[in-house]
Amino acid sequence: MTPHNQAKKDEIAKIVLMPGDPLRAKYIATHYLTDIHCFNTVRNMLGYTGLYQGQTLSIMGSGMGMPSIGIYSYELYTQYDVDTIIRIGSCGALIPSLDLFDVILADSAWSRSTYAQQQSHDANRIQYPTLEINQALKKAANEQNQWLHPCRFHSSDVFYYEAGIDSGALANQCAVVEMESFALFHNAKVTGKKAACLCTVSDSLVTHQETTAQQRETAFDTMAQIALGGSLY
Numbered sequence: 001m002t003p004h005n006q007a008k009k010d011e012i013a014k015i016v017l018m019p020g021d022p023l024r025a026k027y028i029a030t031h032y033l034t035d036i037h038c039f040n041t042v043r044n045m046l047g048y049t050g051l052y053q054g055q056t057l058s059i060m061g062s063g064m065g066m067p068s069i070g071i072y073s074y075e076l077y078t079q080y081d082v083d084t085i086i087r088i089g090s091c092g093a094l095i096p097s098l099d100l101f102d103v104i105l106a107d108s109a110w111s112r113s114t115y116a117q118q119q120s121h122d123a124n125r126i127q128y129p130t131l132e133i134n135q136a137l138k139k140a141a142n143e144q145n146q147w148l149h150p151c152r153f154h155s156s157d158v159f160y161y162e163a164g165i166d167s168g169a170l171a172n173q174c175a176v177v178e179m180e181s182f183a184l185f186h187n188a189k190v191t192g193k194k195a196a197c198l199c200t201v202s203d204s205l206v207t208h209q210e211t212t213a214q215q216r217e218t219a220f221d222t223m224a225q226i227a228l229g230g231s232l233y
């Protein structure tokens with residue numbers, strides 16, 4: 001048990017899928033897993049363990065932003081012996097060639113966040129996912145005839161800008177913006193564990209198009225199925 005997670009150690013699988021929204025964790029668990037068991041309700045950050053095609057898998061919300069995913073993922077890696085966390089989130093497009101609902105795979109995350117610096121004196125502005133997990137996700141996407149766009153993410157601390165998005169994001173070749181992957185990848189690195197991040201494009205900071213809640217749900221299913229498929233490799 002931790003201050004944020006009431007689960008006992010053996011209640012959580014080696015692989016955890018992490019949407020930002022805990023209700024999405026509940027949705028995936030109830031729609032795709034069998035024999036589900038809810039292991040956490042602290043702060044309503046719901047977590048479930050169940051079976052996917054015979055393999056034990058967990059799904060838990062991360063909340064929004066690097067401090068939140070930082071806490072939950074660090075506890076999963078260090079207190080619950082979790083090996084792999086696959087974030088499944090949403091992102092905003094920063095380049096015109098990405099369309100709404102495209103599924104994006106992080107090949108790196110650039111951030112001005114002090115998360116890594118404060119956590120372990122790591123001054124790198126770029127953090128990386130685990131190649132092996134990215135390969136598993138690409139394989140699963142191929143099998144499902146889905147295309148994953150691999151690109152660099154900008155992990156931001158800000159959703160509402162008064163002065164426009166950080167110019168460093170484009171200068172550093174980031175194609176999308178979200179708020180979590182930098183901290184997740186850093187935690188995986190310092191704990192010797194594995195991480196990856198898939199996101200669907202929910203809005204465009206170039207064209208200012210947005211998606212409806214219903215559309216986001218459908219797009220979320222495509223991404224969840226890729227993550228579930230990837231978890232089997």
Ligand code: HPA
Binds near residue numbers: 092
């Ligand atoms: N900014 C940050 N995070 C996001 C966005 C965005 O525009 N869209 C989805 N997640």
